[in-house]
Amino acid sequence: MRDILVTLIVFASLPLIIKNPVNGVLMWIWISVMNPHTQGWGFATTFPFAQIIAVITLFSLATSRAQKTLPGSAITLTLLAMVLWMNVTTLFAIFPAASQLQLAKVMKIMLMSLVTMVVIRSRQDVHRMIWILVISLGFYGVKGGIFTVREGGNFRVWGPIGTFIGGNNEIALALIIAIPLMRYLQLSTDRRWVRHGLTLTMALSGMAALGSYSRGALLAIAAMIGLMWIKSHKKLLAGVIITLLAPLALLFMPERWMERMDSINNYQEDSSAMGRINAWRMAYNLAKDRFFGGGFEIAEPSVFYLYAPDPTAVHAAHSIYFQALGEHGFVGLALYLLLGVLTWRCAAWVVRNSSDDPELLWSSNLAKMIQASLIGFAVGGAFLSLLYFDVPYYLMAAVVALRALTEQRLATRSAALSR
Known part of the structure; x- marks a missing residue:
């Protein structure tokens, strides 16, 4: 059915x-x-x-x-440069056949991200896109949150099998990205049932993220909530709510969840954490040795034998930053970091130039919430191989559209004042 x-x-x-x-x-x-x-x-x-x-x-x-035509934006140009560089690094890949297969998959994502930048132009289009993202991820947030509450947090929450967000860590980070977008939608509606429904969805998504038992997600949640509080107009009320609800959510989780989170302080004794550090050092050594990096799909024993401190501990990068570094070299990492910085600065520009205009209040709210989503991704992504996860690229497209719409409004205001 x-x-x-x-x-x-x-x-x-x-x-x-x-x-x-x-x-x-x-x-x-x-x-x-x-x-x-x-x-x-x-x-x-x-x-x-x-x-x-x-x-x-x-x-x-x-x-x-x-x-x-693509919007004339530094974000667009940097994304195009990164796409071009990925094609170049594939020519020098350590494993050409596997790299070509992965390149084809990644290029589909990048192509549709660029198409999104081309067609998403109006406020209605941006708003609809945010709704689609919230519905798509909120489904798993509600499902996982109910599961966590029903089982007392004793079992891990997992995402849909065979997808970017299939793992427990990955679904947790996806939900952390979605929660600020839910808050934007809540601020954008006068319908009480929608506001209450989004409140429940945010709460359940937060519980699902905790129920994933992801240590990186805990750090990402803290970063995301912290920025949402900073961007809030009612900091005292928001602070009181966070102070009251956060401890209750944490105390709800069982003892073994607490023990797993406590292992963050003793990462030297955790084989998973040390395996990731070994993979990071491998990526760094590889990038120093190969200007173009290793290309896609480099988590192989032969590569670890050459570049890893412990050649027997073969792991995926488990970091968007070291994934970019290992696969595409220092140039690839620089382009990826530049893309993030430009997106952040563009969102900040939207906030600065739209906060005092009632007609652009929605734009300011969305730009702030996208920043909260991206800071959560930046922190949580430091521990996950989600370099090609498509949601952040869609949010970049939303920021490009917000900048264009804000510029149009400012130009209209300026023309009206000059008459």
Whole structure:
């Protein structure tokens, strides 16, 4: 039944996608982030929904009268440079065949991220995209939160199998990214039932993140909540709520959860933590030796034998930063860090230039919440191999659109004042 439902939704959307490529981008985000087809048990689990949506979206964009140029933004140019550099590093990959296969997957993500930047232009489009992201991730937040509360936190929360967010650590970080977006939607509605529903979804998503038993997620939650508090207009009230609810949530979790979190202070005695550090040192040594890095898919015994302090402890990078460094060298890491800095500064510019305009209050609120999402990703991503996770790239596209919309509003205001 679930397989049929997802299939009907996707194919029913195709005429709408042909009519407007924005609908294609929204459907792509839903399929690629939520992966609803993984919740079935039949033919839909392997059906190429994403490819069909992507092809129809590109066709719609090509035949549409809508603007087809990328926004003239430093974020866009840096993303293009990073995409180009990935193709260059693949030419010098240690494992060419495996690297080419991974490059094809990553380029699909990057292509649709760029398409998102092209078509997401209006306030309505941005708002709809945020709703799709919240629905896609909030589904697992509600599901995982209920599971955590029902089981008393004694079992780990996992994401959908075979996806970016399938692991316990990965689903936790995805939910941390989503919570500030939920807060933005809450600030954007006057409907009481929607506000209450989002409050419940945020609470359950937070419990699901804790129920993942992810130590990195705990650090990411702290960073995300801290920035949300800093950006809040009612710091005293927000501080009181955090002070009251955070200890209750932590005390709800069982003793073995506390023991796992306490191991952060004794990482030298934790084999998982030391394995990650060994992988980080391998990536650093590899990047020093190879200007173009190792290319995709370098977590192999032969590579660790050459570059790791402990060649027997073979692990994935477990860090977006060391993943970029190992796979694409210091240039790749620099481009990735520059992309993050530019996105942050662009969001900060939106906040500075929209806070005093009632018509741009939504833009200011969203820019602040995207910053909270990105700081959570920046902290949590330091411990996960999520360099190609698509949600942060969609948020970058949202920031580019916010900047353009804010500039348009400022220009209109300036023209009106000069008359």
